[in-house]
Amino acid sequence: MAYWLMKSEPGDVSVDDLAAMPAATVGWYGVRNYQARNFMRDQMRPGDGVLFYHSSCAEPGVAGIAEVASPPYPDPTQFEPGGRYHDPKASRELPRWFQVDVRLVHKTRLLSLAELRAHPDLQEMRLLARGNRLSITPVSAAEWRVIQRLLQEG
DNA sequence: GCCAACGTTGGC
DNA sequence: GCCAACGTTGGC
Numbered sequence: 529m530a531y532w533l534m535k536s537e538p539g540d541v542s543v544d545d546l547a548a549m550p551a552a553t554v555g556w557y558g559v560r561n562y563q564a565r566n567f568m569r570d571q572m573r574p575g576d577g578v579l580f581y582h583s584s585c586a587e588p589g590v591a592g593i594a595e596v597a598s599p600p601y602p603d604p605t606q607f608e609p610g611g612r613y614h615d616p617k618a619s620r621e622l623p624r625w626f627q628v629d630v631r632l633v634h635k636t637r638l639l640s641l642a643e644l645r646a647h648p649d650l651q652e653m654r655l656l657a658r659g660n661r662l663s664i665t666p667v668s669a670a671e672w673r674v675i676q677r678l679l680q681e682g
Numbered sequence: 683g684c685c686a687a688c689g690t691t692g693g694c
Numbered sequence: 695g696c697c698a699a700c701g702t703t704g705g706c
Contacts, residue, residue: 535692561701584692641693659699661691 530576531667532567532596533655534630535583543580543591543635552632553597557605558613559625564664569600569626577672578630581655582638583663589640590675598629636679649674 534556536542546554559565573596580592602623605613618624644650654665667675 537692563701588693661700663691 530571530573531578531669531672532572532576533579533581533590533653533665533667534594535581535663537584538582538591539585542582543632546580546592546594546630546632547635553629555604556627556630557603559603559627559663560613560615561663564662565626567664567666568628571666572596572600572628574598577667579667579672579675580630580632587638587640589638589642589644590636590679591638592635593633593676593679594630595633596628597631600626600628603627639675639678643678644675647674647678 536546538545541554546552556568559568576596578594578596579590580594582588582591602620603613603625605611606615606618606623606625607620608614613625615624644653645656650656650671653667653671654660654662
């Protein structure tokens with residue numbers, strides 16, 4: 529059982545959008561970074577914990593608790609000619625990009641980036657590392673517990 | 683294989 | 695809109 533933080537732009541898929549989807553589940557399409565892909569393809573397992581994070585918005589931060597809801601499978605958007613995520617070098621036989629399904633467990637209060645940064649026990653979070661741009665980052669079990677507690681305290 | 687140029691991310 | 699940081703591309 530591992531834990532992850534996954535960034536989504538609320539203008540694209542917000543926590544409320546996710547809640548409204550069938551079974552509150554979305555295929556995590558569109559990742560085009562090899563490190564992030566490898567996390568999904570090689571390390572994620574159904575049941576892994578996910579912090580659903582809003583990025584590129586007015587109030588960046590954790591907005592929900594989710595979980596990995598499928599094994600990895602090819603991202604269908606790589607095969608869509610003309611689409612934003614089309615990859616001409618990918619084929620059905622040799623897909624390049626993978627995704628997992630992510631299911632919302634519950635929405636949370638917004639745990640802001642500023643609050644994460646300020647917390648002494650979260651200084652080592654990969655999300656907060658200088659220059660981090662990865663859209664998917666591992667979260668340690670200790671960090672996960674601290675964040676669960678912060679969310680329960682309100 | 684080096685590395686400059688370019689594009690993207692994402693907080694502010 | 696700015697810009698720091700980083701990944702990718704492509705000429706050599």
